[in-house]
Amino acid sequence: MAGPAPGTTIQIQSYKHNGQLHRVWENSMVLKGTSNVIIGANDKTVVSESDGRTWVTREPAICYFHSKYWFNIIGMLRNEGIHYYCNIGSPFIFEEEAIKYIDYDLDLKVFPDMTYTLLDEDEYELHRNQMNYPKVLDGILKNNLEYLIHWVRQRKGPFAPEFIDQWYERYLTYR
Template sequence: MKSKTGDLVFVHAYKHNGKLYRSWEKVSIFEETENYIILINEEVLITEVTGRKWKTNEPAIWFFFKEDWYNIICMFKERGINYYCNLASPYIFEEGTVKYIDYDLDFKVFNDFSYKILDLKEFNRNRITWNYSRDIIEKVWKSVDEIKEKIKTKQKPFVHEYVNDIWNKYLELKNKD
């Protein structure tokens, strides 16, 4: 059964060893195609593997891809849209849950499109601990290059107007209910 706009789903992030390490509850589906799914986060409850629970601070749009080794969160901050990119396996969607494996490296992209790459030590530690295959390591580094290029050339979703358009369409749909 295909999901529809407004359906609420879970998101589960796993580590390479197969263990769930973070989950998000009641994330809303905005759009699903054969190639991607777009989710909306508004005051979503997040549970860490440690048991710590917290809610998202700001609304966000989350892009997951069937082929790409990353997902991208577009966060609406006071000073504009920031992006957070998780280097991760392509997602699968089963039993009302979007699932992916997190491969540690992250991009924090600021409103002016400057960025920082985060968690390099964690990636290097985990790739040894969990014996990431050469194929996975190559896909992660190829994805780092793809994300840098998308940021530099302002390809979707790194386009503020595009992200704002999705948000405005979401608000229109939400206000119809």
Template sequence: MLPKENEYVYIQSYKHDGSIHRTWSKAFVIESNKDRIVAITDRAYVVEADGRKWLTREPAICFFYPNHWYNVISMIRKHGVFYYCNLASPSIYDGEAIKNIDYDLDIKVSNTYEQTLLDEDEYEEHGAKMHYSKELDTVIWKELRDLQQRIDRKESPFDHREIERLYNKYLIMKEEWRNRRVSV
């Protein structure tokens, strides 16, 4: 099942033990196919596992993959596009939300493609606490290397021109969506 383009969906991220990690109140789907779901969050409410709520500050283009153990958030800021990559289970859409399991490791990527690996200690801690299997650990590190290579090669979604094209597509789709709602 895939979400429909031109519709809002929820995003839900869990932990390995099934507990909720983080939710986003809305994401506007601009692309949905067997290879990826692309959705925009723009002033969306986010709720953390501890109940803390916050509003996203800038538009972000989110890439969810059904065949990769990561997702990518490209944040559009004044000084360029920055990326935040989450090592996570392949994403699914169940008719309610785009869902995945967060596996702690993250890569922060600057607008000049400088990479910073984050939360290795959290990954080790949660791996022991939640009993990540050896097979899972192997997959996570393999997908991390794949992700780093994509960043190095500036492959999709790490191509600033692609982000600009998708953001412009979103602006057009959002305006058309608003016009449809007003005329109904």
């Protein structure tokens, strides 16, 4: 699978385990696109929810997707520093000009000082029971959450100093 070309605009689509479309980010600029990694950026992009509501993102964001990890990472550039929102979800696929992944509810919110909070554990348990997540999937998701926390603690990948700023500078060259 080839990745999208840098400079192209794509959608980001998240689904639920049952195949239902959950959320769509309309316009994200590809900064790096390979079969394993896609790094994108967006700013004030329209987001459509499955219930028909729409909203617009407030700040520039750098999005990191990997084909082997069960999480994706969004670094949001705010005045007080970079805030991260990490989704526990399936590895991405790229098809029909869109990044697609399954959102498994668990989220990790990481603050500029690298402290973090785990979110939506109750929503995860509800959907795990409603959609009958296999035990092996539950284990994969929890292991990847631990791996993600390790990345935060080790300042690895998008949590590395300057990672988000460098990719944001590249984004600005396309605008």
